[in-house]
Amino acid sequence: MNKILAVLAFFCGSIMFGQTSITGTVTDSSTEEPLPGVNIRVVGTSIGASTDFDGKFSMKVSEEVPFEIEITFVGYQSQTIEITADDEQMEITLTENETSLDEVVVSASRTPESIRESPVTIERIGIKELKSSTSPSFYDGLENLKGVDLNRGSLTFNSINTRGFATFSNTRFVQLVDGMDTASPALNFVIGNLVGVNELDLQSVEIIPGAASALYGANAFNGILFMTTRNPFDNQGVSSYVKTGLTMQKAAGDGAYYDIAVRYGHAFNDKFAIKATVSYLKGTDWYANDQSQYSNANTAVGEPDEVLPFRSSPAHDGINIYGDELSLGALGLDLKKLAQLGEATGAIPAGVSALVPADNVSRTGYLEQAFTDYNAESIKYDASFHYRPNGDDLEIILNTRGGYGSTIYQGTNRYNIKNFLIQQHKIEVRNKNFFVRGYMTTEDAGDSYDMLFTGLNIAKYGAQDWFGEYLEGYLNAALGGANNDQAHAQARIFADSNELTTPKPGSPLFKELFDGIVSDGDLTTGSKFIDKTSMYVGEGNYNFAHLLDDKWDLQVGGSYRQYSLNSQGTIFTDYDGPIKYGEYGIYAQAIKKLMDDRLKLQASIRYDKNEFYDGNFSPRASVTFAVDEARNHNLRTSFQTGFRYPTTQDLFIGLDASRAILVGSSPANLDRDLPNTDLTGRKVYSDSYSLSSVQAFQATGNPALLESIETELVQPERIQSYDLGYRGVFGKIYVDISGYYSNYEDFISNTFVVTPNTGTTGDASGIADLISGNVTAFQTYTNSQADISSYGGSIGLNARVLDKLDLGLSYTLAKFDFDQASDPNFSAGFNTPEHKFKISLGSQNIVGNLGFNINVRWSDEYLWQSTIANAVIPQRTVGDAQINYFVPKIKSMFKMGGANLGGHEYQSAPGSPFIGSQFFVSWVFNQ
Template sequence: MSSSGTPRLAWRSILLALALALWPAVAHAQSGTLRGTVAGRDGEALAGARVTVVGTRLVTSTSPQGAFTLRGVPSGTHQLRVSAAGFRDETSEASIRPGEETLVAIQLEDKPYELDAVVISASRQSERVTEAPATITRIGTDQLDAAVGNTFAGALKEVKGLDFVQVGMTSVGINARGFNSSFNNRMLMVEDGRIMVLPENGLPVGQFTATPKVDLGGIEVLVGPGAALYGADASSGVISMETKDPRAFPGLTMEVTGGNRNYRDVQARYAGVLGDWGYKVSGEYQEADDWSNRLTLVSGIARAWRPTDVGSATVAPEVSPGGVNGLNWDASVARGTAAVVRYFGNSRLELSGGGSVTDGVGQTSVGRNQLEGWRYNFGQLRFSSPRWYANVYRAQSQSGESWATNRYSQAYYPNLARPDATRMTDEQLVAASDWPSDGRMYAGEVQYNSRVPMLLNSAVVLGTSYRRDVVSSDRQWLTDRLTGEDISINQYAGFGQVTTPVMPWMDVVLAGRYDIHENYDAQFSPKAGVVVRPVPGQNFRVTYNRAFKSPTILQTNFHIPDWNAITVIYGNTRGFTVKRPDGTVFREYAPLQPEENTTWEFGYKGVLGDRLFVDVAHYRSAYENFMSPLAVIGDPLNAGLGGQPAGTSVWAYDADGNRLNTAAGGPALALTYYNLGAARIQGTDAGINFVVTPKINVRGTLSLIEISDVEVDAGREESTALNSPEMKWTLGGSFQDFGRLTGGLTVRHVDEYYFRSGVNRGFISGFTTLDANLGYRIDRFNTTVNLGVSNLFGCGGNFEYDDKDLLRATPTNENRGCGFGQKHTEMINMPEIGTMVFLGIRYQTR
């Protein structure tokens, strides 16, 4: 070969490089700029409207002033499509000339119903539900206002894919896609970008939130792994709540509600704008005489109390101070928030804070807690602009005078047998059963988002976050009891997502998050997906997610060597070995590590005929290293509670080879957390919303799930318990503006299923319930009267078991019925739920 080919190849390479370098300039010379405004029917500017040049990758959103700019638009005549929440899509023509600027003004018509809402949670940036690469549901202000009851939780009953568990008049449990528990922390709760987690135990803040429902502007529920953008606590999904902006929701709102079981609630919110400043304040007081039940511990397993339990030496009926049968089920909460906002053109800076105080009863995997004066508070500063988002906050939870009811009951009866001179007082017993906690979270996040023309106009989201948890148990039940110092844990993370329109009708989504935790190995959570849009408003998607659930401070730092005379409880940071009395090893438990969830999802979402919204997703998930609930590993009592066959004993040893003993020095019934098992599940979540007329709509959801390929050691099946129904569905309909009337009906069905979490074991009877709501608007007085009835009619019941059936796996009888006021059970060892009636009056000015 001639050497002259080398210079020729070099020149070709140089010319190609110059051509590639000059191509953007050439393309720019053949393009122009499109600038315009988007307004509503009355001429008001529409912020966040989506503007797309059809057939290209060019897309943008309008500013708070309704303005937009698109550069690099190819010359020629194009179709311009504009969409905004609450308005009909508009398509118009725009002619672009090379190097020139084209001005357009677009006005949208009102749409009386919204099938394709704008959401943020799925990709951390604005997009339509039909464009989101995930299963996501948005609940708007209208739905929140019409929700049965006076908490935000009632609006979650009809979210597809969500397990909604009513455990009281005002308290609920939430889970998604299986593996529920009595102490569930697989769902991440976020409010205004603030992680809503109790640092001391990893549970969602839930009913302890400081925000009244009248200040909630919307809720987005992301079902499925969300760790790629949200981190460790989003293994099963994300519930993201946003509060109302003073400028968008000014004026006074007051709501007074009463109901059965002495339910009473007062909420109020006032907001306004002074120039470039906005402000708001909100508050609520709520209380009710909740449903109640009594429990008895039999061989460490809880069951309903019976009259024959009195005086029995083999059982421990639940009791309150003074020997009162049962607990105090009077539930109450006082909460409030305030905020000041400074507006800077397209940007805003907000300083907010709030707090709550709650009383009631909460469940754990080893019993129940009497909540007395539980406090939660936060302070937050956040900044947002079209490109940047920054957020810093401090949150704190304190258990107040709360105490563990089972620990008190187990100490109460032996105390009665002691001589009067050595008998403990009720106050001393409560003090020995309390669990003081002070959990503080210090966190911050910075996020940048933009579109990159050189990357096919890709939408890019980049961010970093920091979190520091500082927890104290007052040196009583965590490892600060040993060290004399508060427990502190630092976490760092970086995340990003790129959505590339490789074709005008197809997006490729790549995302990932890298979490560094000082107590275990760093975790990488990848996400990948392809979204195909054959026509506007419809998409098919395939996504891959890997998420993880990290151990909480409770799971790693629990430390109670004297829970009672025979029981010790320890967190798992170094591992344990369990041996038979002859010294041979029965089982080894490694140090606790994060649980992993890998999920493939295939879905379709679309609006058909401008009246029918369909969302169907099928998923396949593989779980590894399940983190167990608090469970027995050392059982010298021969009861078979440590995973060994009944009639044999096993003793637990720590990583240094020391046997875990009771306070008196004998072998202990030892409890801890561990990783064990693997499982594969598959399921389908589907939802429809059909607009019959602009005033009437019908909606429904269906969820199916099944577990397969379970790998778990004999005796430790609790680790992989699905704890969710194989099928559940809802069917509802609503009407609006019939004269002054608004209302609806919803039927909810949950199949029977087996639940096993610690001492809470047994079958939850399948149930079907009917909810109804009716509102009447009195325009003259800016007032609406709302009547809501939950469980108006239902079918359900409960099971009975033999005391020898420790797993509650073989019911001896089922008490079941149908009718008005029919009660049913939604959580093992919590009260049956009956009819709930709420009558409220809302006054609102703007």
């Protein structure tokens, strides 16, 4: 024991030997207020610290005096100070930058550069903006950035998008956290911030609208979001927050929610540091209660007050009603044919079928509320171990993070994502010149299920008796003198009154059916969403600038990615085991500065290869130029290319989505069995009728109208984009203007086809199958040959007014064009407002330690196209606000705010919930 104590004493003594203590306070030079979160670093090393809420810092370093420290903070001019004595107490003041041009970004060129030098349009928020956010979460607050759209699908799952073609399942937009792609491996899109960042650990957020494939590979197509977390060497101590508040919605009423989080970072010395964060959110999700049936793209979504129980026809199929998809028409019948069958079997008197119209009738179905408790829940955790072998900038990081929770997702159908888990594990080695990292992402769908199939399979229970009772009720009403509409209404009431054929939500029978269906992965009888897919990624980058005397910035890098699809045959055609496939990419970038660094030339190129496709080259070239010597006026222009591979679903899906069976078009998928049929993908893609021609044949009976088609297998989609921009300052006004034009090639799209089950489209056997109903509808994945382009731009103005007020104004234009005649069945799904205005006004310290911020957003109406429905989303104006008060003595900030203060509820898309108001109070503590 004495020997152990002696070793420990020697070790501790060796660490403490020769240490120099530095303490101090950092304040704003104009307001004299303390600045929390300022970085202090010993020049020439990676040793550092950051200020607390009081603006205070302290650290012990092994350097002997004299040495220098560098003080940096986003939005302020950096300082370098020489330390000449031990235990020196420092009073440091920082001067705020007159312009945002000096803010440093990394994502645009994979190397640190000021915003003025960035070759592309870029949006950034740092710690200052995070603290002043008016939204309940920083992620929701990203929609206040110019050019950024946020499509709200639930309380915890919202989708970021830029430059159009938006969906909730946004496979065109990439989201990275510390370099890791946070997309679901199976779905190929990000589930909001479910496995993102605890905002206590967030250092900065950068968003690049538009293509970025030249540096970041496939799918960095319409934009890319970078989130960087705090390093425990630089940001130590304990921080936490508690938020609570109310959600207010006409459909759901008032619901409480709360959000708590904690972060701990500690550096044991200049070699070892650890970090751990955890957060928990729980609340009631927004209800989706739109019962409308959208029959065409010109239909506008209704106001919440107008969403009342109604039926547009006896076969009404409401968008948020499930089970009404089951109809006589789907069974090859109508009400008159059902009556004639009854006459033939003697179940009803002969001759009464003359009283019955040939109407299609659907089951009544259930509101979405019957299939979910709207529990919104999210748990995020993150832990990392950091090791610097030599105490310098070489760093080894072991990191694990994960997200677990429940939310609602709207894709082909609406899904209750329940107890969903996604995890990421990473090892990374890096310094200022290179990084090498490897990570894996795994997911488990937990108890998730498809709500449409839940309703459909409950509706199958007692369906035969229900339709018989409906016919009986119709006949009784008609014989009693009721007209057709009255007879249908009375028939539905009569059929629905039998709880043995129409189980009521909450009843023992309903619960028994529900529990069995949501635990069954066979969609003919169940609705369970099974997914245990994994993704493995390795990537690296090396910058040779230090070997070239910093005359050139030359980078090379590459990545490899492998998918292992595992849905047990419920999503993909992986009936016989996981499907594995991979892709890789390599790239190079060169940057040269001329004319006293005022002119910056940049070029990059990337080569990517997926095992199913030929290799693809993605070049990018840009020029930035500072017009004046002070670099206050900066021009930029760039040519960029991008591409995206077909997603895992585009390639290997095999899913019966009720409306049609979705079948992926990977060459390796063509000979796999498809669900609920005896067909394979090869038959579907090579021997089918177009849906539009089948509809024309059914309307006219003319076989000459039938069109036999072979659907081309899906290929990678490509984009060419041209960007122009200006950044500059005029006194205290910062101006950022950008414009773009993009042209798309091989736009990935879907085609609906009808396939004869036994016959062929080339002879009478195919027509015979159509007449007898021996056909199956499929959704295939292919490329549109339409000429598609998009264009737009944005103008942003930011100014400091009356010394303390920050004013921001922005306008964004987004449009697209394509030749509909070249592909009549194609729906582009641009799904983006053409015009958007955003205004912000705030101050960090309008009076003493009191701050506030206000955000107002307006967007005009837009057409939303999706497999669920097409409809026009009305224009809307949404206002958010917050006030906050900083209490230095207890290192705390208190905030009170609200989102959608006007209370006018709105939808992002047909079928999605109407978003109400959300109010919150929070207490943030930072040691």
